[in-house]
Amino acid sequence: MFKEFNLENLENSKELVENLLNENREEINELLKIENKTYKNFVLPFQEIGEKTSEFLTPIFHIDSVKNSEITTKVYEECMPVVSKYDTDISQNENIYLALKDIQSKEKSSLTDIQNKVLENEIRDFKLSGCHLDNNKKKRLEEISLRLSELSHKFSLNLLNATNEFEMIIDNFEDVKEIPASDLELAKFEEDGITKYKFTLQAPSYSAYITYGTSREKREELYKGYCTRAPQNGKIIEELLALKNEKSKILGFNSYAQYSLATKMASKEEDVITFLEELGEKAKVRAKEELNEIKELAIKDGIIDFRSSDMSYYSEKLKKAQYDLDEEYYRPYFEQESVLNGFFDFLHQMFNIKFTKVDVPSWDEKVRVYDLSENDKTMARIYIDLEARKDKRGGAWMNNWHSHYKTSDGEIKLPTAYIVGNFPQSTKDTASLLRHSDVVTLFHEMGHALHHLLSKVEEPFVSGISGVAWDTVEFPSQFLEYFSYDKDVLKLFAKHYKTKEVLDDVAIEKIIKAKNFQSSLFTVRQVEFALFDFKLYQKLYKTEDEVQNLLDGIREEFSAMIPPSYNKFQNGFSHIFSGGYAAGYYSYKWAEVLSADAFYMFIDSGNIFNKELGIKYRDTILSQGGSYDMDKLFFDFAQREPSVDSLLKIDGIIS
Known part of the structure; x- marks a missing residue:
């Protein structure tokens, strides 16, 4: 039913990848020979080839992030040019593009909405890959794609090495x-x-x-x-920016930001900038006040030259003083196993899905694997790898492996995904005791995972998170995150790992009250990141100094506290330089409008465990994957447009 994780033959990956991709080329050539191409005889098998490729490649690239070694780096660097060349060859194949356009023109009225969505997305993406351009431009785009892949990996590796050194x-x-x-x-x-x-x-x-x-x-x-980690990434950023700018110009866009929006819900650059600046303006006055509260506490210790490196220390002291909230008091109540089991109980109550632990191979002994079922029918599998390791890159993320879809011969394939975190380690003598912020992160990443795993879409290219507009992909993750602050939800798993005592109401109330502690400081920080990212791609910044000047200017306008000049935050901004968020980091706040508004529906219903509403959310949002635009799906769920006021209220910026 599920393909098992197996990389015993990792060192021979390049040869295996080459063989697979050559087989794909032959299969695609056979498809192109079909005289009367239809959705059924051309598009369906073409999607299956794409899914088969993704299934094979995902573990090879995933292992480099979670079990990095000389071998995984070597394999990654050997395979990347081969995969990049193949991706470019396929995405620039004009014959495939013309076949898709022909099928669209002939069959549009007889196809389902979802099938038409597949065609629309594919035709758009072929155009964005330059399949309609002359051979010289195609060749240059191929060179750029390969180099961008190499640079992104190098950026990430430099950061990992610097972190470990x-x-x-x-x-x-x-x-x-x-x-x-x-x-x-x-x-x-x-x-x-x-x-x-x-x-x-x-x-x-x-x-x-x-x-x-x-x-x-x-x-x-x-x-x-x-x-100051990885200063060599400054030069990598220069080259990444130059190449992305060149790529967008070849494809007929004024900038990479404009190119980026071609696949997003936001349609105009000024809409993104206006949205972020309005958020920043509304939050920055209160953010200054929040900073002054921290500084006043530091003055009591005789500190008048307050530094960025003092921020976390005195923020924690202020939090404890204002809410009597000591993060460490809570950690024995958030033991990793207990949190997971209670979380699964909550998800069963909300969405009628059950998690059953299974003993199957994975990449590390600490990885837990679960099968998801509904009414005793298995529907998906998830790998959960939560603890920090020296060979794992930082941060937390979800990675999709298999998608839910129906094959051309009628078989239903089941989805799989990975959740990765960097939570406190467990040893034979020490349990993994999470902070509440780790619990929030777990809820967030599970939101992404469920968006992929609960899909009922039968077309792989728009199933799960595939085909979801990038600036709405954070909606399900942020939505689920809000529940990690609810008293009744917390009581399902906040149990002392030794005494089994449930966290009391007073202690939980402190977490809830402290949720918006320094929320304005957090908001202006996110606005700073998002504006820096988006503006960075609106025109070409050629040097490290120009990049720094842009960041400094944004900080001058929105930051409550200017960091020291040695702070080179950009050299570690992996979201946009080695992840998929280039000219898209604004998505976090953009999608938060949807997630906050959806969450308020549960609050307004008077029952946070409103199963009827939970099932409706599952069926109208999660199960639909990328088969429809998210604005339509949100309207189907809420029966109205989303309101930005919900976000401002939930963050405590307005009452």
């Missing part, structure tokens, strides 16, 4: 006395009979010291190490 050793207990016991235990080691503590730039370790580290100088050292 940094260590800060502390041998004075006074400098670590405020660090939570579970974090301190992971940092502790013995050397020459002396107890020492090692802190790194990996998320749990970095977060522990920057938030609780007593020594101001050590916090500065760690902060500087973090935001």
Whole structure:
């Protein structure tokens, strides 16, 4: 039923990939020989070839992110040119493009809406790949695509290596006395009979010291190490920008930002800029006030030259003072296994889906694998890899592997996906105790996963997250995230891992009240990232200095606090330089309007576990995948247009 994860033959991947892609070329050539091409005899098998390719390649590229080694890097770098060449050959094949257009013109009235959506998307994407251009331009686009893939991977690898190279050793207990016991235990080691503590730039370790580290100088050292990582990425950014600009010009766009919007719900550049600037303007006054509250607390410690490296430490102290909220108090109540089991219970109550653990091969012993079922019928599989490792890249993400679809001979294929995080590690003596922010991240990534896994669409190119406009893809993830702050939801899993005592109402109320703590600071930060990203692609910025000047200008207008000049945030902005968010980071806030509004429907219903509404959301949003535009699906669910006020209310920016 499900293909098992197996990379025993990883070192021979290049040869295997070449063989598969050559077989694909032959199959496509046979399809092109069909005289009377139809949706059934041409488009269906063409989609199956694409899905088969994705199924084969995904684990090869996935392993480089979660179990990075010299071998995975070598395999990635060997396979990438082969795959890039194939992708370019297919996407620039004018015969396929003309066949799709011909089928569309002949069969449009007899095809379903979903089949027509497949054709619309494919014809659009073939145009965006330059299939209608002359051979010289096609050749140049092929060269650009390959180089962009190489540069993105190099950017990510530089960041991973720089993260792993940094260590800060502390041998004075006074400098670590405020660090939570579970974090301190992971940092502790013995050397020459002396107890020492090692802190790194990996998320749990970095977060522990920057938030609780007593020594101001050590916090500065760690902060500087973090935001000066991979300086060589500055030159990579220059080349990435030049190539993306050249690509967009070849394809007839004024800029890469304009090219990017061709596949998004937002139709005009000014709509994106206006949306972000309005958000920034509404949040920045309160953001300044929030910063001053932190500074006032630091002054009590005699700190008048407040620094960026002081922000997390004094924010945590202020949070504790204002809400009596100590993140560390909660961690024993958020043991990883308990959180997962309670989360699955919630998802069953909401969407009528059950998670059953299965013992199948994966890439690490800490990976958990579950089959999803509805009314005892298996419908999907998910791999969950939550703990930080030295060989895993930072951050959290969802990766789709197989899609739900119906084959040309009538077989239903079931979907699979991976969720990856960097949560605190467990050892034989130490449980993995999550922060509430980790719980929020888990809900977020599961929202993405369910969008893919609960699809009922039978066409693979618009099933699950395939074909979803990039600026609405965050809607289901952010929507689910909101439930991680609800009292009744939290009570399903917030149980002390030793005593099994459920977190009490007073403690939960503190989490809920603290949800919008510094929400305006967070909003202006997201606006800063999104404006920097979008404006960066509206014209060509040729040098590192020009890129820095753009960022500085945006910070001047919207940031509550200007970071030190050595802060080269852009060199670590992997979302837009090695992920898929170039000229699309605004999507997080754009989609949040939909997610906040959808969540308010549950609040307004008076029942957060409103199963009728949950099933409606599952059936009108999640199960439809990318088969219809999200504005239509949202209207089907809510029976109205979304309101930006829901987002501003949920963030506490307006009442």
